[in-house]
Amino acid sequence: MLSLLFSQISAGRKHLKDAGIQAPASARLLVLKARSYLVQNIAHKVAIVGAGSWGTAFAKIVADTVETHGASTDVVLWGRNADAMSAMADTRINERYFPGVVLSQSIEYTADIQHALAGADIVVLAVPAQSLRENLLKWGSFLEPHAILVSLAKGLERGTGYRMSEVIQEVLTQVSPVNSNDISGRICVLSGPNLAKEIIQEEPTASVVAASSEQTAEKVAAICANSYFRPYTNTDIVGVEIGGLVKNVIALCVGICEGKDYGDNSKASVMTRGLAETTRLALALGGKLETMSGLAGMGDLIATCSSPLSRNHMAGKHLAQGVSPEDLGTVMTQTAESVKTAPVVAELAQRHGIEMPITEAVVAVLQNRITVDELAPKLLGRALKSESAHLSRS
Numbered sequence: 162m163l164s165l166l167f168s169q170i171s172a173g174r175k176h177l178k179d180a181g182i183q184a185p186a187s188a189r190l191l192v193l194k195a196r197s198y199l200v201q202n203i204a205h206k207v208a209i210v211g212a213g214s215w216g217t218a219f220a221k222i223v224a225d226t227v228e229t230h231g232a233s234t235d236v237v238l239w240g241r242n243a244d245a246m247s248a249m250a251d252t253r254i255n256e257r258y259f260p261g262v263v264l265s266q267s268i269e270y271t272a273d274i275q276h277a278l279a280g281a282d283i284v285v286l287a288v289p290a291q292s293l294r295e296n297l298l299k300w301g302s303f304l305e306p307h308a309i310l311v312s313l314a315k316g317l318e319r320g321t322g323y324r325m326s327e328v329i330q331e332v333l334t335q336v337s338p339v340n341s342n343d344i345s346g347r348i349c350v351l352s353g354p355n356l357a358k359e360i361i362q363e364e365p366t367a368s369v370v371a372a373s374s375e376q377t378a379e380k381v382a383a384i385c386a387n388s389y390f391r392p393y394t395n396t397d398i399v400g401v402e403i404g405g406l407v408k409n410v411i412a413l414c415v416g417i418c419e420g421k422d423y424g425d426n427s428k429a430s431v432m433t434r435g436l437a438e439t440t441r442l443a444l445a446l447g448g449k450l451e452t453m454s455g456l457a458g459m460g461d462l463i464a465t466c467s468s469p470l471s472r473n474h475m476a477g478k479h480l481a482q483g484v485s486p487e488d489l490g491t492v493m494t495q496t497a498e499s500v501k502t503a504p505v506v507a508e509l510a511q512r513h514g515i516e517m518p519i520t521e522a523v524v525a526v527l528q529n530r531i532t533v534d535e536l537a538p539k540l541l542g543r544a545l546k547s548e549s550a551h552l553s554r555s
């Protein structure tokens with residue numbers, strides 16, 4: 162804790178010195194003043210692409226951060242539905258996702274992607290995982306060559322098995338040689354226990370911003386750190402992405418337990434063994450063990466598995482209550498990434514020789530190979546083993 166404070170103070174002193182600003186005596190004031198300076202100078206414009214529930218809540222986080230610091234950074238929210246965006250510009254309310262919540266005055270709403278991206282130093286990608294590639298292919302060439310790209314999506318791409326950071330890297334290299342220059346250092350992912358419906362009410366939460374470049378992660382953290390949102394930085398992109406996307410699959414399984422009226426023992430068992438299989442996959446892909454016990458691992462798993470607000474949890478509950486996997490898309494109006502991502506996780510795990518029994522059982526339910534009633538017997542009937550085999554491949 163102390164070392165973090167000292168490092169912030171020393172970073173703050175350096176930023177102020179570079180800017181020729183006199184450093185105040187109090188450490189707290191110093192950190193605040195440094196942050197203010199940082200926000201202003203890191204980004205003249207932040208564009209959030211995708212005006213669904215997380216994109217809208219994240220635009221609010223950034224706009225509130227900018228306002229807190231009195232910075233002049235522009236915050237633009239893009240959505241594909243022109244009527245919805247024009248209504249938001251009039252009312253400052255996203256009627257479909259957050260009726261009654263009046264958003265910050267400083268957010269600009271647009272359905273014009275070229276306008277949204279022009280001059281944006283930081284571009285936050287908040288569209289569903291399966292649509293990221295098609296979107297980047299359409300407008301990737303409009304990105305500024307220096308723009309930092311932040312992925313908010315928690316899913317794996319069907320067909321390739323790519324994480325979102327890998328999709329960004331591949332597409333930008335294809336779309337625009339200018340934009341692909343030094344791209345890996347400009348890719349960032351943000352993940353953690355971040356239920357948008359709680360955040361829009363300014364309920365306090367923490368998150369993780371991961372980038373291979375610590376400096377990139379720090380910049381993104383600075384533009385979204387405010388009184389109710391606290392981002393930590395990390396350089397383990399793989400661990401942060403895998404934690405965020407596999408917990409959706411585990412939450413669907415916990416939702417099934419909930420829908421079948423199983424109690425807390427069942428849910429805790431799924432969560433704990435779910436973390437074990439998530440960790441195995443993350444380690445096999447090069448992620449770090451400590452990330453799995455952090456906010457993007459255990460933290461997000463707890464939030465998503467415990468909350469009735471989670472769409473993945475809700476999808477599991479619907480399945481347990483008799484909705485067919487085919488009908489989930491019509492019953493649910495918001496994105497539950499696990500429905501499409503679970504089979505991709507299972508394939509990726511198989512390719513790496515990793516056993517993920519909960520994920521495999523969820524996939525079997527989603528593909529109508531077993532019923533929800535057969536899920537528990539399938540998991541409990543497996544060969545017994547030592548718990549200390551936790552991190553081995555099976």
Ligand SMILES: NC(=O)c1ccc[n+]([C@@H]2O[C@H](COP(=O)([O-])OP(=O)(O)OC[C@H]3O[C@@H](n4cnc5c(N)ncnc54)[C@H](O)[C@@H]3O)[C@@H](O)[C@H]2O)c1
Pocket residue numbers: 211212213214215216240241258287288289290292295296313314315316355356357358494495496498
């Ligand atoms: N909602 C949350 O609490 C939350 C929190 C953290 C992460 N996430 C992740 O954020 C991502 C987005 O989720 P969400 O909650 O905002 O979903 P959502 O269903 O609330 O909104 C998705 C938005 O994307 C738009 N969209 C859908 N297909 C599109 C396409 N092909 N091109 C452009 N726009 C398209 C929709 O119109 C909608 O505005 C998901 O990967 C999700 O896992 C969500």
Ligand SMILES: O=P(O)(O)OC[C@H](O)CO
Pocket residue numbers: 315353354355356357409412461464465470471472473474496497498
């Ligand atoms: O509503 P869900 O299930 O997509 O979960 C939302 C967030 O990922 C929670 O961190």
